[in-house]
Amino acid sequence: MARYGMVIDTRKCVGCYACRVSCQMQNELPVEESYIKFYEKETGVFPNVKNEIIPVQCQHCEDAPCVSVCPTKATYTTKEGIVLVDADKCIGCKYCMVACHYGARTQDHNTGVVEKCRFCAELVAEGKQPACVSTCISNARIFGDLDDPNSEVSKAIVKMNAQPLRPDLGKAKIYYVR
Amino acid sequence: MVWGTIIAAYLFLAGLSAGAFLTSSYAARKYPDAKTVRIVGRLISPILMGIGLLLLIVDAEAGLKDPLRFIYLFTNFSSVMTIGTYFISFFMMAAAYIALMELLKKDTNKIVEYVGIVFAVATAIYTGFLIGVIGAVPLWNTAILPILFVVSAFSTGIAGTMLVSAILDKKMIHHVMSIKKIHLTLLISEVFLIFTMFLITSSTNESAAQSVGMLLSGEYSPLFWVGLIVIGLIVPISIEALELWNSKKIHQSQAGLEVAASGSYGITATLITESAVLAGGFILRYLLLAAAVPVIFL
Numbered sequence: 278m279a280r281y282g283m284v285i286d287t288r289k290c291v292g293c294y295a296c297r298v299s300c301q302m303q304n305e306l307p308v309e310e311s312y313i314k315f316y317e318k319e320t321g322v323f324p325n326v327k328n329e330i331i332p333v334q335c336q337h338c339e340d341a342p343c344v345s346v347c348p349t350k351a352t353y354t355t356k357e358g359i360v361l362v363d364a365d366k367c368i369g370c371k372y373c374m375v376a377c378h379y380g381a382r383t384q385d386h387n388t389g390v391v392e393k394c395r396f397c398a399e400l401v402a403e404g405k406q407p408a409c410v411s412t413c414i415s416n417a418r419i420f421g422d423l424d425d426p427n428s429e430v431s432k433a434i435v436k437m438n439a440q441p442l443r444p445d446l447g448k449a450k451i452y453y454v455r
Numbered sequence: 456m457v458w459g460t461i462i463a464a465y466l467f468l469a470g471l472s473a474g475a476f477l478t479s480s481y482a483a484r485k486y487p488d489a490k491t492v493r494i495v496g497r498l499i500s501p502i503l504m505g506i507g508l509l510l511l512i513v514d515a516e517a518g519l520k521d522p523l524r525f526i527y528l529f530t531n532f533s534s535v536m537t538i539g540t541y542f543i544s545f546f547m548m549a550a551a552y553i554a555l556m557e558l559l560k561k562d563t564n565k566i567v568e569y570v571g572i573v574f575a576v577a578t579a580i581y582t583g584f585l586i587g588v589i590g591a592v593p594l595w596n597t598a599i600l601p602i603l604f605v606v607s608a609f610s611t612g613i614a615g616t617m618l619v620s621a622i623l624d625k626k627m628i629h630h631v632m633s634i635k636k637i638h639l640t641l642l643i644s645e646v647f648l649i650f651t652m653f654l655i656t657s658s659t660n661e662s663a664a665q666s667v668g669m670l671l672s673g674e675y676s677p678l679f680w681v682g683l684i685v686i687g688l689i690v691p692i693s694i695e696a697l698e699l700w701n702s703k704k705i706h707q708s709q710a711g712l713e714v715a716a717s718g719s720y721g722i723t724a725t726l727i728t729e730s731a732v733l734a735g736g737f738i739l740r741y742l743l744l745a746a747a748v749p750v751i752f753l
Contacts, residue, residue: 318753331753342590348536349527366527368518370511372536374457378591379752389516443752446590 280358281396282423282450283410284433285332289417292330296409296418300334303397303408310383312394313409329455334409335360335381335394336441336449343373343382358423358450359396367391378446396420423450456745458586461514463741466582467611468507469543470604471736473575474612476500476550480572482616482631489631491624496616497557500575501550503615504543535588539581546574579608592747594666597656600743603648610641611736614691618729621722628725632702639695642732646688649739666746675742683742687735691728698724 297313304312313334320327337360343352344360351366352373369389374382382393397407401420405411410418421430433439439452479496482489518524528540549571556563583601590596613634621628657667670679 316753333752345531345533346536346588348531348534348540349524350531351527364517365521366524368524368528369516370514370518370536371457372534375586375747376589376591378750380749384516389518389520391517443750446750446752 278356278424279422280424280450281401281420282337282358282430282452283396283407283421284419284430284437284439284452284454286417286419286433286437286439286454287329287331288454289415290330290332291415293414295412295414296332299408299412300394303400304392304395307386310385312381312383312392314380331442331453331455332409333379333381333442334451335377335396336379336447336451337394337396339448339450342376342378342447346372346376348372355398357398357401359398359401360393361395361398362390362392364388364390364392378443456747458744458747460741461510463737463744465507465510465514466585466604466740466744467737468503468510469582470579470608470740471611471615471733472500472504472507472550473546473579474608474610475503475616476546476553476571476575476612477609478613478616478634480568481637482634485633486631489627491620491627492616492631492634494557495619495623496612497550497554499615499619501547501554504547504550504578508543508547535581535584539578539585542574542577542581546571546578549574576605579605582608586743591749592666593660593663593750594656594747595743596663597652599648599652599655603645603652603739606641606644606648607736607739610638610645611733613638613641614729614732614736617725618733621725621729625722628722629702632699635695635699638732639692639699642688642692642695646684646692649683660750662748662750665748669746669748670742675746678738679742682738683735686731687738690731691735694724694728698728 292315294315297311300312301308301310306312313332316331316333318329318331320329337358339358341354341360344354348370349366349368351363352360353363354360367390369384369391371384371391373391374384382391384391400407406420410420419430419433421428423431425431434452437454439454441449441451442453475496479493479500482492482496486492512519512525528537531537549567552567553563553571580601583604586592586595587597587600617628617634653667653671657664669675
């Protein structure tokens with residue numbers, strides 16, 4: 278069984294927001310709702326400064342706080358390690374939004390259901406890549422099976438020493454190269 | 456602010472309801488003559504909890520549109536909210552039964568009352584654990600928060616019960632001095648707990664320090680200092696302390712006893728104190744939700 282994860286190389290990210298747009302199209306989201314948020318971070322001391330653009334979405338944590346706090350079991354983890362929301366069970370209490378370390382969740386304004394990045398589970402099931410990965414203009418995103426040492430994503434993690442945003446906050450499955 | 460005013464009101468009402476239930480149970484044992492206090496506490500408790508639950512349902516938009524989904528609330532035992540749903544269900548059943556018996560003027564089943572007491576305490580603690588277990592918000596993620604919420608719940612419960620009782624029966628409230636003493640103790644503990652929490656939590660975490668900064672000197676500081684500290688705590692503590700001190704004097708002098716016997720009491724002080732405590736209880740919860748700064752993950 279696969280255990281899906283992703284690498285995001287922020288050194289390659291140009292901040293074009295193409296991933297966000299493709300995600301919105303894939304998930305039929307209105308313009309103001311999005312599963313991918315962009316953060317900018319400045320590091321260093323002038324003149325040696327670096328400006329980094331960091332796309333953040335659901336990190337599909339293995340010990341996801343949203344799964345444990347969800348009172349209705351609407352949020353669950355699939356066998357492939359994808360954290361999903363069963364829209365028919367969600368009551369919209371927003372406990373998961375409060376519990377998420379990454380502010381990755383957003384509430385659908387029409388249904389009140391809380392949703393988030395689903396690693397495009399339906400595309401992945403067909404053997405395709407998630408929309409944000411296939412659309413990325415600079416190949417900053419790599420998706421694949423973390424349990425397979427020969428997968429592109431596993432190799433990239435090792436080669437570029439990719440790390441979760443905050444390894445101390447939980448077992449996230451999106452690894453960042455920074 | 457993911458959780459706003461509605462959730463603050465719910466947390467406040469749940470605590471108030473649990474506190475009112477406990478106040479009435481205490482009054483029923485300690486002061487069998489103080490019927491008003493007992494009846495008021497027993498009646499307002501399920502009503503306030505009911506209003507709180509209605510607010511929750513309105514805030515849970517997806518459930519509001521498909522109410523059968525609320526059944527699922529009983530399914531995930533790793534969620535504090537599920538545990539709380541059980542606590543509130545048992546508490547609500549016991550409180551509603553006891554209120555009904557009070558209305559029918561029948562004797563209450565003692566076992567149901569004890570169950571009610573246990574789940575009233577559980578409900579009050581749960582409101583603290585609900586947000587206390589959230590690691591993403593360091594301001595809440597402290598061991599002292601549930602204790603603060605319990606103390607505040609009992610304190611607002613006494614205030615709510617005494618406020619309504621004072622309006623209905625002016626004399627009675629001056630006979631239940633031990634309730635006033637308990638109330639004063641709770642209010643003073645609350646001041647101590649709030650500042651302990653702020654001091655410790657802001658020294659352990661950057662986000663928590665930001666939250667505390669917002670409350671003590673930032674955008675919420677007027678509401679914190681004027682609303683919570685002065686109106687919600689210092690005013691009631693001062694009035695309550697003066698009242699207790701005066702009552703001691705009255706019962707020690709002959710003239711005082713005559714005044715007491717003639718029944719010429721004022722309720723202004725009580726009305727001000729208890730309204731202030733209630734305002735403070737709501738403001739406390741509102742501020743803690745509003746000043747929630749999540750952990751910095753970048």
